[in-house]
Amino acid sequence: MLKEWRHRRAVQRVKPGDGRALKRFRWWQMLTRALFHLRLTHDDGRQTLYAVDVRHQNQSEGYVKAHLYLDGRHHAESRVPAVFPVPGGTVEVRASGFGLKRCHYVTAEGAEFTLVPDPASAEGRRARLDRAHPVLSRGIGFLSRIVLVIGLVLLILQLAEQVTRAPEGLAQYVGTFTSPIDLPAWGNTVIGLVTAAASTERALRLRYHWLLDGGTG
Structure with a gap:
């Protein structure tokens, strides 16, 4: 019920476009822009090309906008x-603090298909690496997950120590907890940068987990 309500609200937020042309993806936009494509074939054999353009850095209104282009307009x-x-369905777009976590075509029957990233985009280059070097790609993905798990464990240990530090608070019921890992300030900074990089790598593959990536963000 809640999911259907959110779906209807999202559809109601859609505004008509102004017909401007889709700008070509530039190499310097790899970390600030995502561009995905969807080619649909109609019953009469006619094809239409949709494109989803998201500018991550353009948040002057406090939120990220997704733009849908039809045949370049x-x-x-x-x-x-x-x-x-x-x-035949809908195109669903969701973002996280590190990029997109969803860009799918969902048919009326419920089947889901990931849109194709533009070859020049960071997502497109990551997809090309996956096709050309699948073993290396899986290794990078595994490393990203391990980094996020380690970062999450360290975060939990630090939070547990902070929560039980005050004697008049939770400590009087469960006792105090001292984290076995005490990182210096620069160590926490490094962990933050590494986990952010890992979540960004996962976002390039539209991978997202509320605990791993959400905890990092």
Whole structure:
């Protein structure tokens, strides 16, 4: 019920586009822009090309916007999470603090298909690495997950120590806890940077876990 209500709200947020042309992806936009494509074939054999363009750095209004282009022209826009109605289903877009965590075409029957990232984008380059070097790609993905697990464990240990530090608080019921790992300030900074990089790498593959990536963000 809640999911359906959120879906309807997202559809209602969609605004019509202004017809402007889709700008080509530039190499310097790899960390600030995501561009995905979807080609749909109609019953009469005619094809239409949709594109989802998200500018991560353009948050002057306090939220990220997703723009939908149809055959190279601006067709619609919405704040994320966005749900764009298209023939045969919807295009769903969701973002995290590190990029996109969802950019899928969902049919009316419930089947889901990931949109194809633009070859020039960071997501497209990551997908090309996965195709060309699958073993290396899996290794990088595994390393990202391990880094996030380690970062989460360290965060839990530090929080437990902070919560039980005050004797008049939780400590009087469960006792005090001292973390076995005491990192200096620079160590915490390094851990923060490494975990942010790991979550960014996962976002390039539209991977997201509320505890691992959400805890990092």
